[in-house]
Amino acid sequence: MPADLAVIGLGPYGLPLAQAAVAVGVATIGYRTGPEAGSLSAAEQRRMLSGGFRPATNAAELGRVRTAVICAPTPRGADGGLDLSQLETAARTLAAHLRPHTTVILESPVYPGTTEEILRPLLEEGSGLRAGRDFHLAYSPSRVDPGNRDFTPANTPKVLGGLTPACTESAAAFYGRLTDKVVRARGPREAETVQLLETNYRHVNIALVNEMAVLCHDLGVDLWDVVRCAETKPFGFQAFRPGPGVGGHAVPQDLTAHGGRTLRMVELAQQVNSRMPGYVVQRAATLLNEHGKSARGARVLLLGVTYKPDLADLHGTPAQEIALRLMELGASVSYHDPHVPTWSVLDRPVPRVDSLYEAVADADLTVLLQQHRTYDLQGLSVKAQLLLDTRGAAPTGAAHRL
Template sequence: MPADLAVIGLGPLGLPLAQAAVAAGIPTLGYRTGPETGSLTAAELRRMLARGFRPTGNPAELGRVRTAVICAPTPQGADGALDLTQVESAARTLARRLRPHTTVILQSPVPPGTTDAFLRPLLEEGSGLRAGRDFHLAYSPSRVDPGNRRFGAANTPKVIGGLTPACTESAAAFYGRLTDKVVRARGVREAETVQVLETNYRQVNIALVNEMAVLCHDLGVDLWDVIRCAETKPFGFQAFRPGPGVGGHAVPQDLAGPTGRTLRMVELAQQVNSRMPRYVVQRAAALLNEHGKSARGARILLLGVTYKPDLADQQGAPAHEIALRLMELGASVSYHDPHVPAWSVLDRPIPRADSLYEAVADADLTILLQQHRTYDLQGLSVKAQLLLDTRGATPAGAAHRL
């Protein structure tokens, strides 16, 4: 069966798009750009295959589709900038097979200006075609939220910005098959900057509430009660909650574009959030000390080592740094996570607790890092000698909260 759509990049951005496309009846092929992993289960992948999804390693097939969406990952490099290596590789592979009238959409997180100044020349040079005349070129923020049961592809509005008005309309026509609402940006750069704003909005607000967590602990104030009360305000406030760090695939950008202008607020937010794993370890050591125990030699159990509840994805999860810092203090660290059968930190295997309640009872300190739905937090708090809850998920008074 010929495919209408090629999804280039089968990671956490590409697989959900392919899933939504085949659910909408669009024959879709998937082309992998690297060692990517997504959050779909084996059963979901089987359903996709049955509905018309076809993974391929043959780049020639990319020239037989009407729409190609580049979803290659753009991880943060050592210098803090987004690494566009896989986007470049995807563009060069696609360009050699690009046909006239194809719609090409970039959906990877990128700095503003990337679609026009970086992607367009690669596609034009490799194909001999001109964007906006021979083929359509557009950008769309990904807006993927793995594990969200309320909002998926169909009811999450899709923002589109094209190189030309015709490019915008062509991309909007495609996404209109997947979602209830398409929002047209003024142009490509505006659409790219939507991604920057949405990602940084999350980062900055989490940083604010993380700083509030540290302040409230020092003041002896119950932050979780503060948030509960504050979120009753019907305007001007959106509740965010603190945690042991910020994980996920959406990399905050402190550069507003190729000009290198710094977003100072985002820089500060990254500094605050990057300190949270260290703060969790400090709180853990202080709790042990208050109960006559030392971190050195203490048995510490980490509950939930993924970056989101009820998913296996560990991208950017703060559990890695927390475990490493605890081991540096001399603690004996183990973990439990129903979604992670084996876990290593710096190539050092971390023992997994087979019997959860026995492990909690045996540990000098249990630290809840992720509140998976399968955890009975009331029951665990009764069993634990000491429980540090970094998510505010336990019943009031049942644990020491962040």
């Protein structure tokens, strides 16, 4: 069966898009751009296959679809900027098979201007076609929130901006099949900058509340109660909560590596958030010391090592640095996570405990890093000798909170 849609890049952005398309009956093929890892479960992937999704290994198949969406990963490179190499490879691959009247959409996180200055020339040079005349070209920021049961692709508005008005309408017609609301930006640069603003908004606000967590601990103030009270304000405030660090695939962008433009607040937010794993280890060592124990030789159990609750995704998880720093202090580190059967830190396997309650009772210190739904924090706090709760999830007074 011929496909309507090709999703190029089957990582954290491409797989959810393909899943949403298949769910509404869009015949979809998926083409990998590298060793990507998405966050769909095995059951979800089986449902996609039974719904008509088909992995493609022959790039020629990309030339037989009406819409091609590039979702190649753009991780942080060695210079601190976005690495666009997989995106460029995907563009060249698509260009070699691009046919007239195809709608090409970019969803990868990129700098403003990437669609017009990088993607467009690659597609035009490789195909001999002209964007806006022979094929449609647009950008749409991905708004994937893995594990969110309230907001799905169907009820999350989709922003897009086309190279021309006709490009915008062609992309809108495609996304109109997947979502209840399409929001048209003035053009690709505006749509790209929406992604920049949304990502940085999250990181800046997490940094603010992380700084507040450190301050409140020093002042003897219960930050979690402060946030609980503050979020009752019906205007001008949105609640964010602190944590052991910021993980995930969305990379904050201060544009320093893109023409030297610096967003000072984003740069500072990165510094604040990157210090949180070290702060967690400092708090852990202090707690042990206050109870007559040294970090060296202490049995430390980490609960939840993924970057987000109830998912198996380890991308950018702060648990990695926390475990490493604890090991460097001489602690004996083990972990429990219902979604992660094996885990290594710098190629050093970390022991996984099987009997959770026994392990919590045996550990000198238990550190809750991720609040998976399966954790009974009331029961665990009773069993634990010491419990450091970095998520404010344990009952009040049952644990030492971040």
